[in-house]
Amino acid sequence: MSMTEQQTLIERVRGSGRSSDRLxxxxxxxxDLFANSTDMIxxxxxxxxxxxxxEAARQLGFDSPQQLVGLTPADISPERQPDGALSSVRALKEINCAHTHGQNRFEWCHSDRRGGIIPCEIIITAIPVVNDVVMLAVGRNLRMVKEVERRLxxxxxxxxxxxxxxxxxxMDEIEAQVADSGEISLVCIGLDQFNRVNEEFGFxxxxxxxxxxxxxxxxxxxxxxxxxxxHGDTFMVLLTHCTVSEAVDRAGGLLEQLRRPFSLGGVSLGLQCSLGLSLLCEAKDSKTLLQHAEAAMFQAKRSGGNRLCCYSTRLAEQQAMExxxxxxxxxxxxxxxxxxxxQPxxxxxxxxxxxAEALLRWRHPMRGIxxxxxxxxxxxxxxQIVEIGRQVLEMACRQMKLWLDRGLPVSQMSVNxxxxxxxxxxxxxxxxxxxKRHQVPPEMLEIEVTESMLAHQGEPMAAQLWKLRQAGVAVAIDDFGTGYSSFGRLKSLPVDRVKIDRSFVRELENDERNASIIQAIIALAHNLEMVVTAEGIETDYQYQFLLSHRCECGQGFLISAPVTPVRFEDLVRHHWKCLRRTINQTS
Known part of the structure; x- marks a missing residue:
């Protein structure tokens, strides 16, 4: 628009000369105020x-401000605003609002001559001019602000x-899929014992x-x-448009991929993962779908890990019982x-x-022993096992003190x-x-740890075992032969006794290989100056075999099942009487 046309437009909208002069x-x-402003005016x-x-002309891609005179806000805006309203209709609405209330602040999208969108904050102020009103509009470019918000x-x-x-x-995506009533499944993936990777290799x-x-x-x-x-070492996979069988197959495929070793700095690292699968058809909403997936994953962990567990009603009942x-x-x-x-x-x-080996029992008020x-x-x-363990130690030491005070000839109490x-x-x-509180000498207590505990706990356990050994407490390896230890490993630990697992003793008469294993354990333990105790002795054959191969001690139903303290005292005194009788007869 030329200067002459601009002046004609201004004169037409001003009306009288007085109004024109004031405008x-x-x-x-x-x-004078806004010619150099960084905002669009x-x-x-x-x-x-x-x-x-x-500045308005520059940001909108015009050569000069005069090119904007005579245009409407809709002419420098996309056809529709982000809310879907037509720019031409909404522009009149916002101008009328400013005319009514004196000022109006709102967000608006302009478009430059290259088609780019310019998000703005617009403030329109109504300015009375004699008997008329004009609008002063200030537009602040929000591109930078919107980009920061987008990145945030x-x-x-x-x-x-x-x-x-x-x-x-x-969670937002699950909500959207649930709202669409989609056929969705959720896989919860937990890395088993991942803290050991951090401990061994660093964070x-x-x-x-x-x-x-x-x-x-x-x-x-x-x-x-x-x-x-x-979070942490837990991942989630949302599967959409999958049938139940497809979801199970895809979850199983994820598990197979994670079973392959990872290469970490030239080291081949094997990870075990537990996966839980839940289906929307068994969950009423997104929150329940998530809870089911996590519950199934934890069940997979409790079952030994490195497996896939699918949520089911039976699983829910089991967890409720737990x-x-x-x-x-x-x-x-x-x-x-x-x-x-x-047990003697x-x-x-x-x-x-x-x-005696102290064996834990629970006198349940409804279910019995x-x-x-x-x-x-x-x-x-x-x-909760920590507090249970404290109570076990308390009861065992209290009972040992009673036996000592009564002169019962028992040299040691074993506690798991x-x-x-x-x-x-x-x-x-x-x-x-x-x-110390019960005045029981440390050498009269023996603690039993399992072979698998030694294999998995490593140095932290070894350090505590050495402290106990130095204090006089004896250490026994329970269920030996069923875990991952070796006698080379035992040689570096303060172990006094090896207990042969009952599974080897039970099959002694039916499997020659068990006899060979027992002989090897006894021989190697003696080479390391360890005492050997056999568990689960129930027949004379087992007793005679172990005795003939120099196994020192045993326990099992052949002598006695676990008994009450009173019955234990009777058994001890009875066996000592039998021994004295035998000695007297031979002498």
């Missing part, structure tokens, strides 16, 4: 621009380590492994799968419902009872120790304090 003065003030009358500053929003939805969608992004290497896992999983998925890092058992164990600890039975440990050559198989695994998983007690870090201090 000219107003535009002059505006130009316009003056409108009705729905058309009658003035613009140079993106960062809140991405895992900073792997670059994968995070928990928030995953940086642990982060590298997490990235390797995410990359391998991503390669297994197509457009029907969304991979997210949920939760109930946790509450019952807590109440049992408070009510002191746990008690000990004592006897000397094979003389038949004399020399010691329960053995450890009914509750110990659950107590281990929930950390759990992994959690070792990991708690205060086993040594608590055990020695308990012995």
């Amino acid at each position: 000219q003065r107003y535009l002059g003030v505006i130009q 316009w003056v409108t009358h009705g729905d058309r621009f009658i003035w613009s500053n140079a 929003e993106l960062s809140q939805r991405l895992d900073p380590l792997t670059g994968l969608p995070n928990r928030r992004a995953l 940086r290497s642990g982060d590298k492994v997490l990235n390797l896992v995410s990359q391998r999983l991503a390669k297994c998925l197509d457009k029907r799968g969304m991979l997210a890092r949920f 939760r109930n058992l946790v509450n019952e164990i807590r109440e049992a600890l408070e009510r002191q419902e746990f008690f000990l039975m004592y 440990v006897f000397h094979l050559d003389s038949g004399v009872i020399t010691g 329960l053995s450890p198989d009914d509750f110990v695994d659950q107590a281990e998983r929930n950390g 120790i759990s992994v959690s007690q070792i990991e708690s870090g205060d086993l040594v201090e608590h055990l020695l304090a308990t012995l």
Whole structure:
């Protein structure tokens, strides 16, 4: 529009000469104030621009401000705004709002002459001019602000380590899929005992492994799968448009891929993973779908790990029973419902009872007497085994003190120790304090640890065993032959006794290989100056075989099942009387 046409437009909208003079003065003030502003400035009358500053022309791609005069806001805007409204209709609505209230602030999208979108914050102020009103519009470019907001929003939805969608992004996608009533499944992937990778290789290497896992999983998925890092060492895969059988197959494929070794700095690293699968058809909403997937994953871990577990009603019932058992164990600890039975440990050559193994039982108010198989695994998983272990030590030391005071000829009490007690870090201090409180000499207590515990706990356990040994407490390896230890490993540990697992003794008469294994264990243990005890002796044949191969001690139903303290005392005194009678007869 030429200067002449601009002046004609201004004169037409001004009306009288007095009004025109005042408007000219107003535009002059505006130009002086805002000509060099970094914001876009316009003056409108009705729905058309009658003035613009140079910055508005520059940002919108015009050669000069005069080219904007006579245009409407809709002429420099996309056809529709982000809310879907027509720009021409909404522009009049916002101008009328400013006319009514004196000012209006809102967000708007302009478009430059190259087609680019410019997000803006617009402030329109109504300016009375004699008997008329013009609008002063200030537009602030929000491109930078919107980009920062976009990146911030993106960062809140991405895992900073792997670059994968995070928990928030995953939940939003699940919600969207559930709303669409899609055929979806959720796979929860937990890396088993991943903390050991961090402990052995360091946290940086642990982060590298997490990235390797995410990359391998991503390669297994197509457009029907969304991979997210949920937290720590847990990943989630959302599967869409899959039947139940397809979801199971795809989850199984993920497990197979994760079973392949990873290369970490030239080291081949094998990971074990537990996977849980849940289906939307068995969950009422996204929250339940997630809970089912996590529950199935934890069940896979409890079952030994490195496997896939699918959520089912049966699993839910089992977990409900487990939760109930946790509450019952807590109440049992408070009510002191746990008690000990004592199985005699006897000397094979003389038949004399020399010691006792303290065996835990639970006097359940509804279910009667329960053995450890009914509750110990659950107590281990929930950390309750530490407090149970404390009560066991307390009861065992108290009973040993009573026997000492009564002059019962028993040289040692054996107590089983759990992994959690070792990991708690205060086993040594608590055990020695308990012995001291009950005035029981440390050499009269023997702790039993399993062979698998030695293999998995490593140095932390070895350090605590040495402290106990130095204090005088004896150490025995229980269930030997069923784990992963070697006599080379035992040689470096403070072990006094090896207990041959009952599975070898039970099949002694039916399997010659068991006889060879027992002979080897006895011979090697003696070479390391360790005492050997055989568990589960039930027949005369087993007794005679072990005695003939120089096994020192045994326990089993042949002599006695676990018994009460009173019955144990009777058995000890009876066996000593028999020994004295035999000695007197031979002399």
